[in-house]
Amino acid sequence: MSPTARTVPTTSTTACAGRRAAGGRDWLERAEEALTAAGRRRGEARRAVLELLNNQACALTAIEIEDALRTQRRVSRASVYRILEELEELGLVQRVETGQAMVRYERVADQHEHHHHLVCGGCGVVMPFSDEGLERAISSLSERVPLTVSEHEIVLRGECRDCAA
Amino acid sequence: MSPTARTVPTTSTTACAGRRAAGGRDWLERAEEALTAAGRRRGEARRAVLELLNNQACALTAIEIEDALRTQRRVSRASVYRILEELEELGLVQRVETGQAMVRYERVADQHEHHHHLVCGGCGVVMPFSDEGLERAISSLSERVPLTVSEHEIVLRGECRDCAA
DNA sequence: CAGTATATAAGATCGAGTCTCGTTATTGTT
DNA sequence: AACAATAACGAGACTCGATCTTATATACTG
Ligand SMILES: [Zn+2]
Ligand SMILES: [Zn+2]
Ligand SMILES: [Zn+2]
Ligand SMILES: [Zn+2]
Numbered sequence: 001m002s003p004t005a006r007t008v009p010t011t012s013t014t015a016c017a018g019r020r021a022a023g024g025r026d027w028l029e030r031a032e033e034a035l036t037a038a039g040r041r042r043g044e045a046r047r048a049v050l051e052l053l054n055n056q057a058c059a060l061t062a063i064e065i066e067d068a069l070r071t072q073r074r075v076s077r078a079s080v081y082r083i084l085e086e087l088e089e090l091g092l093v094q095r096v097e098t099g100q101a102m103v104r105y106e107r108v109a110d111q112h113e114h115h116h117h118l119v120c121g122g123c124g125v126v127m128p129f130s131d132e133g134l135e136r137a138i139s140s141l142s143e144r145v146p147l148t149v150s151e152h153e154i155v156l157r158g159e160c161r162d163c164a165a
Numbered sequence: 166m167s168p169t170a171r172t173v174p175t176t177s178t179t180a181c182a183g184r185r186a187a188g189g190r191d192w193l194e195r196a197e198e199a200l201t202a203a204g205r206r207r208g209e210a211r212r213a214v215l216e217l218l219n220n221q222a223c224a225l226t227a228i229e230i231e232d233a234l235r236t237q238r239r240v241s242r243a244s245v246y247r248i249l250e251e252l253e254e255l256g257l258v259q260r261v262e263t264g265q266a267m268v269r270y271e272r273v274a275d276q277h278e279h280h281h282h283l284v285c286g287g288c289g290v291v292m293p294f295s296d297e298g299l300e301r302a303i304s305s306l307s308e309r310v311p312l313t314v315s316e317h318e319i320v321l322r323g324e325c326r327d328c329a330a
Numbered sequence: 331c332a333g334t335a336t337a338t339a340a341g342a343t344c345g346a347g348t349c350t351c352g353t354t355a356t357t358g359t360t
Numbered sequence: 361a362a363c364a365a366t367a368a369c370g371a372g373a374c375t376c377g378a379t380c381t382t383a384t385a386t387a388c389t390g
Binding site: 210 | 335
């Protein structure tokens with residue numbers, strides 16, 4: 001019913017998170033370590049959120065996270081948002097602004113996972129992509145701009161193949 | 166008080182809307198024509214919104230538009246949103262997602278005005294920029310992606326000079 | 331100058347996101 | 361193992377940008 005991010009292989013020029021949806025162990029470990037290092041205790045709600053995020057190819061909304069967890073372990077909305085904010089501060093999760101109503105969140109890429117997003121205006125599907133040339137253009141540009149650039153976000157909008165057909 | 170977009174000259178490599186804030190006549194004319202062609206009547210509320218948008222260097226939020234118009238001609242919030250939606254459908258205005266809470270709107274650039282945005286995480290200021298290399302990278306990439314790309318949006322985040330000081 | 335359809339204003343309503351606060355769980359200490 | 365300290369959590373109230381509803385005003389047509 002509601003448009004959600006799904007796992008779609010990209011035609012991009014470099015590796016992308018989309019490739020290894022339910023798999024990557026390292027992020028989960030890295031996250032747990034970072035949290036311990038930051039002096040945090042281990043709660044079950046956060047553990048559930050971490051596990052869910054680790055199994056996603058791309059970004060989810062807070063509501064999608066709440067719904068997804070409802071079946072196995074009820075996590076309150078406030079906790080979802082608080083946990084996402086904590087993880088964002090620690091650089092483990094990033095917000096994704098797709099131009100749809102809600103903000104999305106995804107685990108932060110190690111170098112090889114860094115990607116951006118395609119959004120279909122028809123069905124709302126969100127797909128990851130990555131491109132070396134684009135990244136080079138961005139980082140070169142970042143030097144010539146009146147701002148100390150720390151992040152960048154790119155969204156391509158259009159119509160996916162299913163909707164175009 | 167609240168972070169608003171202000172006119173800031175860019176150091177970019179091409180012309181940008183920021184350069185000719187209160188000036189460009191053609192967009193206003195083009196907009197009026199397009200509206201007439203679409204069979205719309207001429208209301209005062211929309212006229213006020215069009216005039217305001219035409220005098221902006223960069224994107225405003227709906228609330229900023231409502232506030233700006235309050236002094237001269239009260240335009241209701243519903244009208245602001247309805248008018249912006251109409252203009253967006255006609256391709257005269259585009260939404261800008263800066264990753265802040267509210268969506269921003271700006272008049273759609275003719276070719277030479279096309280630009281993207283820098284957002285300061287400190288004070289929330291929004292600045293336009295444009296770059297030829299980046300646009301080339303985007304359009305080349307758009308050919309190799311599983312989506313018929315019709316628009317793109319780029320946001321660079323960081324700290325502006327005032328906030329860094 | 332009616333008559334008709336669009337445009338607008340005002341306010342109710344919606345919902346994603348935030349905040350408060352009382353309860354529960356984790357961890358370090360005795 | 362019992363305890364205290366404090367972080368993590370849940371439930372629900374609340375905020376406010378955005379949308380919807382409806383009555384009124386205004387712009388076009390003949
Ligand atoms: Zn993604
Ligand atoms: Zn990138
Ligand atoms: Zn702009
Ligand atoms: Zn562009």
